[in-house]
Amino acid sequence: MTILAVGTALVLAGCGPADDDAAPTGTSSAVPSFAPDAPTGYDPCTDIPQSVLDSENLRSKDKKDANASGGVKWRGCMWAQPDGYVPTIRTTNLTVNMVRDKKFADTREYAIGGRRAISTRQVEEHLNAVCTINVEMKGGSLEFFLSNPPSNRKTGQLDTCALAKTLAEKVVPTMPATV
Numbered sequence: 001m002t003i004l005a006v007g008t009a010l011v012l013a014g015c016g017p018a019d020d021d022a023a024p025t026g027t028s029s030a031v032p033s034f035a036p037d038a039p040t041g042y043d044p045c046t047d048i049p050q051s052v053l054d055s056e057n058l059r060s061k062d063k064k065d066a067n068a069s070g071g072v073k074w075r076g077c078m079w080a081q082p083d084g085y086v087p088t089i090r091t092t093n094l095t096v097n098m099v100r101d102k103k104f105a106d107t108r109e110y111a112i113g114g115r116r117a118i119s120t121r122q123v124e125e126h127l128n129a130v131c132t133i134n135v136e137m138k139g140g141s142l143e144f145f146l147s148n149p150p151s152n153r154k155t156g157q158l159d160t161c162a163l164a165k166t167l168a169e170k171v172v173p174t175m176p177a178t179v
Helices: 002-014 050-055 096-101 160-174
Strands: 059-063 073-080 086-092 105-112 115-121 130-137 140-147
Touching: 050 160, 086 160, 096 105, 096 115, 096 130, 105 160, 115 160, 130 160, 140 160
Parallel strands: none
Antiparallel strands: 059 073, 073 086, 086 140, 105 115, 115 130, 130 140
16 A cells, blocks of 8 residues: 555646746646546446446445645545555546646557547656556546555556556446546
């Protein structure tokens, strides 16, 4: 769980909308504009079908809402796979474009369920053990943050971004097309 806590802290700092020292000027395009809240219409805590959670052996749901400076918001939950990875799935007002613009390590773009998606490795100290995938939604994205330390007996030797993509490919089709 330490990696998850460190990763969340870095993601909060890394995806902030602007440097704290930078003063916004008028309508400058240098300061990203995003929705005032995380998207609604899909609640990962209640809308992911139990059959999807069971297929990945995800247990122990825990609410994991968060807010960061600059108005960035996350709304969702974290689960655990016994002896395996720990995913946090949340809606956020960060867009796929905003994540791309941060130029994180190992950035890859593709489509999941007909939606634009981007995977990144945002935690420099644990590049192989942590992966984030953001899937486009109206007003932001659905974020899959996976922590998968090598010490996990079941999944520790598997690629964390491949695990995140497999999970996202199961979850995203359950989202309404209107969100």
